Amino acid sequence: MIETKLDIQENPNKKAKPDPDKLQFGKTFTDHMFTMEYTRDKGWFQPQIVPYAPITLEPAAMIFHYGQSVFEGLKAYINTQGDVQLFRPEENLKRLNRSNARLSIPPVSEELLLEYLKELLSLEKDWIPRAEGTSLYIRPFIIATEPSLSVAPSKSYKLMIVLAPVGSYYPEGIHPVSIQVEGHFTRAVRGGTGTAKTGGNYSGGYNAQEKAADQGHAQVMWLDGVEKKYIEEVGSMNVFFKIDGQVITPELNDSILEGVTRKSIIELLKDWNVDVVERKISMQELHQAYKDGILEEAFGAGTAAVVSPIGELSWDDETLIINGRQTGELTKSLYTTLTGIQTGKLPDPFNWTVQIK
Numbered sequence: 150m151i152e153t154k155l156d157i158q159e160n161p162n163k164k165a166k167p168d169p170d171k172l173q174f175g176k177t178f179t180d181h182m183f184t185m186e187y188t189r190d191k192g193w194f195q196p197q198i199v200p201y202a203p204i205t206l207e208p209a210a211m212i213f214h215y216g217q218s219v220f221e222g223l224k225a226y227i228n229t230q231g232d233v234q235l236f237r238p239e240e241n242l243k244r245l246n247r248s249n250a251r252l253s254i255p256p257v258s259e260e261l262l263l264e265y266l267k268e269l270l271s272l273e274k275d276w277i278p279r280a281e282g283t284s285l286y287i288r289p290f291i292i293a294t295e296p297s298l299s300v301a302p303s304k305s306y307k308l309m310i311v312l313a314p315v316g317s318y319y320p321e322g323i324h325p326v327s328i329q330v331e332g333h334f335t336r337a338v339r340g341g342t343g344t345a346k347t348g349g350n351y352s353g354g355y356n357a358q359e360k361a362a363d364q365g366h367a368q369v370m371w372l373d374g375v376e377k378k379y380i381e382e383v384g385s386m387n388v389f390f391k392i393d394g395q396v397i398t399p400e401l402n403d404s405i406l407e408g409v410t411r412k413s414i415i416e417l418l419k420d421w422n423v424d425v426v427e428r429k430i431s432m433q434e435l436h437q438a439y440k441d442g443i444l445e446e447a448f449g450a451g452t453a454a455v456v457s458p459i460g461e462l463s464w465d466d467e468t469l470i471i472n473g474r475q476t477g478e479l480t481k482s483l484y485t486t487l488t489g490i491q492t493g494k495l496p497d498p499f500n501w502t503v504q505i506k
């Protein structure tokens with residue numbers, strides 16, 4: 150029987166909490182972190198909460214060479230009762246195991262990991278900022294630790310969870326951004342690793358992101374890697390369009406990452422009796438809808454921003470201005486409802502939230 154009892158070592162040197170008005174994304178970390186080890190004979194073992202500190206790895210550790218790693222991202226809030234609240238954490242843990250399967254990393258017990266996460270959050274409750282738009286960002290991740298240069302799955306892994314208090318994504322209020330449609334670089338292809346949250350998918354996108362930033366755009370919109378025709382995602386977010394009253398999001402196609410926010414938006418829209426479809430949508434079709442005056446709204450969706458309205462799409466030498474660069478009504482309602490449920494300010498008819506006592 151492998152020891153799965155959590156060991157907690159309290160940090161005797163607690164840091165001062167950051168100024169909630171000056172929080173950036175993922176720059177400040179709390180006093181503690183969670184760690185757990187894996188070896189082939191023991192499985193996952195030695196779950197512990199320890200002071201946040203650097204870790205030691207051999208230079209030959211496989212993570213440094215072939216990038217065998219996965220991660221997750223979710224948020225904790227303090228609800229109106231003063232309790233810690235999570236949004237659909239089981240979805241993130243299921244996805245962690247889907248990413249593990251794709252990267253040949255052994256699965257983790259979702260039930261146990263959720264219990265360990267709850268313990269960590271209880272201990273770090275005072276680190277959860279309470280101001281409007283702020284939250285505690287939770288970053289679970291797994292890295293290959295075996296010291297070996299063979300190109301093969303590692304025989305040992307380390308799972309860690311670090312916590313970062315994060316500021317409002319929209320300090321000046323929700324506002325539409327400008328996006329460049331990427332015609333050359335590809336984020337992911339069918340059969341590749343695009344459906345997994347794994348490190349290399351993101352660094353592979355930096356070239357395109359830098360090119361877009363040079364042109365004054367906030368992010369890139371990714372097209373499919375086969376025909377460079379169909380819309381896939383925007384930055385590290387899923388994407389939605391409202392055309393002539395209908396909401397369209399690209400169907401899951403073995404290269405799009407399945408977002409928890411995406412899933413929740415589809416479920417919300419169905420509940421609101423808004424016509425929503427998951428299907429292929431090409432840039433040509435979007436352009437035609439724009440010319441016909443029926444492209445009404447566009448937005449990205451992901452945990453960090455929740456909903457990020459698109460005000461402008463730059464495609465070759467054309468610029469599509471969406472809704473006069475204003476946040477659309479439906480986009481606004483989705484943002485207000487989702488953040489309301491997440492923070493406990495609105496009722497949760499879907500049972501999406503988990504409270505920690």
Ligand SMILES: *Cc1c(COP(=O)(O)O)cnc(C)c1O
Nearest residue numbers: 385386387406408409410451452
């Ligand atoms: C994490 C991520 C998303 C959004 O997923 P959420 O679960 O909604 O945060 C979308 N696309 C990519 C590429 C991602 O990494």
